[in-house]
Amino acid sequence: MIAIALRNLKHRPGGFIATFVSAFLGAALLMAFASLMDTGDSESLTTTATVGGGWCLVIVAFAVTSTLSLSVRQRADQVALLRSAGATGPQLRRMIVGEAAAIAVLASAAAVPVGWVLGRVLLSLLKDTGQVDAGVGYQFGAIALGTGFGVTLLGAVAAAWATARRTAGNAGGKPERPRLRRIGAVLFLLAGANCSILTATVMDGKGVDAMQTAGQAGIWAAIGLALLAPELLRMVTAVVGPVVRALGGVAGELAVTGVHSRSRQLAGAVMPVVLFTGVATGTVYMQGIEDRAAEGQIQPEYAQDIQTLNYVVVGMIALFVAVMLVNTLIAATARRRREFAQHRLAGATRGQLLAMVSLEVVLVAITGVLGGSVAALFTIVPFGSARAGHLWPDASPWQYAVIVTLAVLLTAAATVQTTRRTLRGPATAAIRA
Amino acid sequence: MNDAVRVESLYKTYDNGVTALDGVSAAFASGTFTAVMGPSGSGKSTLLQCAAGLDEPTAGRVFIGGTELTATKDTARTKFRRGRVGFVFQDYNLLPSLTVEQNVLLPLRLAGKRRKDPKAILGRLGLGDRTHELPERLSGGQRQRVAVARALVTEPAVIFADEPTGALDMRSAREVLTLLRAVVHEFGRTVVMVTHDPVAAAHADSVLFLADGRLAGSLARPTAEAVAERLAHLGDLTTRIAA
Numbered sequence A: 001m002i003a004i005a006l007r008n009l010k011h012r013p014g015g016f017i018a019t020f021v022s023a024f025l026g027a028a029l030l031m032a033f034a035s036l037m038d039t040g041d042s043e044s045l046t047t048t049a050t051v052g053g054g055w056c057l058v059i060v061a062f063a064v065t066s067t068l069s070l071s072v073r074q075r076a077d078q079v080a081l082l083r084s085a086g087a088t089g090p091q092l093r094r095m096i097v098g099e100a101a102a103i104a105v106l107a108s109a110a111a112v113p114v115g116w117v118l119g120r121v122l123l124s125l126l127k128d129t130g131q132v133d134a135g136v137g138y139q140f141g142a143i144a145l146g147t148g149f150g151v152t153l154l155g156a157v158a159a160a161w162a163t164a165r166r167t168a169g170n171a172g173g174k175p176e177r178p179r180l181r182r183i184g185a186v187l188f189l190l191a192g193a194n195c196s197i198l199t200a201t202v203m204d205g206k207g208v209d210a211m212q213t214a215g216q217a218g219i220w221a222a223i224g225l226a227l228l229a230p231e232l233l234r235m236v237t238a239v240v241g242p243v244v245r246a247l248g249g250v251a252g253e254l255a256v257t258g259v260h261s262r263s264r265q266l267a268g269a270v271m272p273v274v275l276f277t278g279v280a281t282g283t284v285y286m287q288g289i290e291d292r293a294a295e296g297q298i299q300p301e302y303a304q305d306i307q308t309l310n311y312v313v314v315g316m317i318a319l320f321v322a323v324m325l326v327n328t329l330i331a332a333t334a335r336r337r338r339e340f341a342q343h344r345l346a347g348a349t350r351g352q353l354l355a356m357v358s359l360e361v362v363l364v365a366i367t368g369v370l371g372g373s374v375a376a377l378f379t380i381v382p383f384g385s386a387r388a389g390h391l392w393p394d395a396s397p398w399q400y401a402v403i404v405t406l407a408v409l410l411t412a413a414a415t416v417q418t419t420r421r422t423l424r425g426p427a428t429a430a431i432r433a
Numbered sequence B: 001m002n003d004a005v006r007v008e009s010l011y012k013t014y015d016n017g018v019t020a021l022d023g024v025s026a027a028f029a030s031g032t033f034t035a036v037m038g039p040s041g042s043g044k045s046t047l048l049q050c051a052a053g054l055d056e057p058t059a060g061r062v063f064i065g066g067t068e069l070t071a072t073k074d075t076a077r078t079k080f081r082r083g084r085v086g087f088v089f090q091d092y093n094l095l096p097s098l099t100v101e102q103n104v105l106l107p108l109r110l111a112g113k114r115r116k117d118p119k120a121i122l123g124r125l126g127l128g129d130r131t132h133e134l135p136e137r138l139s140g141g142q143r144q145r146v147a148v149a150r151a152l153v154t155e156p157a158v159i160f161a162d163e164p165t166g167a168l169d170m171r172s173a174r175e176v177l178t179l180l181r182a183v184v185h186e187f188g189r190t191v192v193m194v195t196h197d198p199v200a201a202a203h204a205d206s207v208l209f210l211a212d213g214r215l216a217g218s219l220a221r222p223t224a225e226a227v228a229e230r231l232a233h234l235g236d237l238t239t240r241i242a243a
Helices: A002-011 A013-039 A043-074 A076-084 A089-128 A142-168 A178-200 A207-227 A229-261 A263-294 A300-334 A337-345 A350-387 A398-422 A427-432 B044-051 B074-084 B100-110 B119-124 B140-152 B170-185 B224-242
Strands: B003-013 B019-029 B033-037 B059-064 B085-088 B158-162 B191-194 B206-211 B214-220
Touching: A002 A089, A013 A043, A013 A089, A013 A142, A013 A300, A043 A089, A043 A142, A043 A207, A043 A263, A043 A300, A076 A089, A089 A142, A089 A300, A178 A207, A178 A350, A207 A229, A207 A263, A207 A350, A229 A263, A229 A350, A229 B100, A263 A300, A263 A350, A263 A398, A300 A398, A337 A350, A337 A398, A337 A427, A350 A398, A350 B074, B003 B044, B019 B044, B019 B059, B019 B214, B033 B044, B033 B170, B044 B059, B044 B158, B044 B191, B074 B085, B085 B140, B100 B119, B100 B140, B119 B140, B140 B158, B140 B170, B158 B170, B170 B191, B206 B224, B214 B224
Parallel strands: B033 B191, B033 B206, B085 B158, B158 B191
Antiparallel strands: B003 B019, B003 B059, B206 B214
16 A cells, blocks of 8 residues: 555645645754754753744644645545555555655655755854854754654654544545544643643743743644634624625625535635634734833843844744645645536536635635634733733734734635636536546 | 527547547437437537537537527636526536535526526425435435436526436436436427437437447437447447447
8 A cells, every 4th residue: 555655646746735835844944943952052042942943843733734634635535446446444544644654754855955044044043143152053963853854754644644544444434523623622722721821820020931831822722723613614604694695695605505514624724824813913912022021121232133033933933824824725725626616517607606715715714813813812911911011912903914914815815816726627627537 | 490409510629639529510409308329439428518518619619599609708608508508417416515405596596597486396306305405315316306407497498418327226217317308398398318328318209329429320219229229330330440
């Protein structure tokens, strides 16, 4: 079955691009942060590596698992075909896990030079800010490679194993287990709340160190809410649905009906929006609070530079999540080729389908932005309490507006553009494919 | 009698150089049930899809109820098609997320026409008690009956059926074929059906044979035996030409 796995990779590389991209970028980020630990063990190096790397670790693991399970589910047809040809469950599992491991190794190997460059950039920023001695030489060694390859490979293999159990378990495919997903969501939310409470209590007065727990709080909460995406989507649709229906005509009606019956598939699109909005808002506002709190405490010539360093870290993570957002949406939309074709055969024009998808984007974006905003509060509120002494940050709302606009624009562009591409060519060809 | 569908010297060559249609001209009169038959690769499915406006011929013209379908762009063709043409597929192509009733009404809704009560049609097709079920809960034969109801709902000039019984067991197949006959002789519609099964073809009023993308004769009031014999002959002919 490993032979089939490798043949699949060679024959249909397109189906694996999404997983490859998220594994590649994730491994590069992890390597960059971990290489700081290779470079030395001074406090600033370790802090930057653990704070930045710690945030990345969770996000990368989640990104790799979610894109991978999406791409495996996308191939349910092939799995069914192999099953009917006599492949046993364990054989299929070996194939799916083998593919995932191969992608993870390839992506991590390709990520080495990028991680090396990013790590150098981080080190030079640390040197510029005087946090690390100018004489320290950059090292990219065992910790960088171990973390990069290790996390990517483990995440991919674990996700492949779990997804394969579901898709390849029996001929009909086991139904999704919402209870397991909900329990997971609650656990993540509890972990987030725990970090929030720690930030507001134990870390109060510990200064900049509170960033570590506060940042984690938002990320755990964002993942918890992302796991609840189907439920959130149904709630939002219950409220906004009638408006969409009234304004969108038949396209609106199809969009709303689609949400009810395909909420699990559409939830795949909501997840990255929650994560992007939550992580970006949380980290940017936390940095804003930190900037104001640190005013006057650090030598003024360094204050600006340290801000730069922190925003570079925040920017790298936000960029990663943005790529993951686009990546996931493209994969989730391209997968609907057959469904779109069936609509067209029933008489839907391309314009009507684009209208339907755009209205779905509205529902997805509202749900994602709401979930993400709630997750960001897990970071902002306790950090504000610990660092600035009040819960609500006295920051301007324009950064939030930029993040939300970006989230909506990325969601709309990725989805509508992919739909447009998927609608090319005659519908009969799309049905056969 | 008016022609519901007329095709004039249709040619279709695919990107890979395969010629599926090599100059086919044919007319299908209103209120008739015609089967189109031929060996695999004879171009019968391509003919149906070009005639229905689902695929574009490389050259030639298609008329539905006297209006030319070719020479319009995709969106215009879709709009024309959903009002004048019904289509029944081998694998049903019902939308899994919509109920039976929603599936049947979809072409009307997409066309922005007033909602009509599908109960009469669904009741007539023996699906009166399944209107709120999702397709996945229906048997193959029931799904195909829903597909026929969906094709009927816009009162089209013609219904095309591509191997409508290909995925069904014998009993369900016979039900669907009887239904298609009723569509012609009771509802007064026109049906053009592609099939490779002589028994299915025997339900039609006449059979049109296709080989290598060209017309290869026709048969009125077909029986399964007569059709099978003609098909075997066509197969021999094709093999001889190839050799």
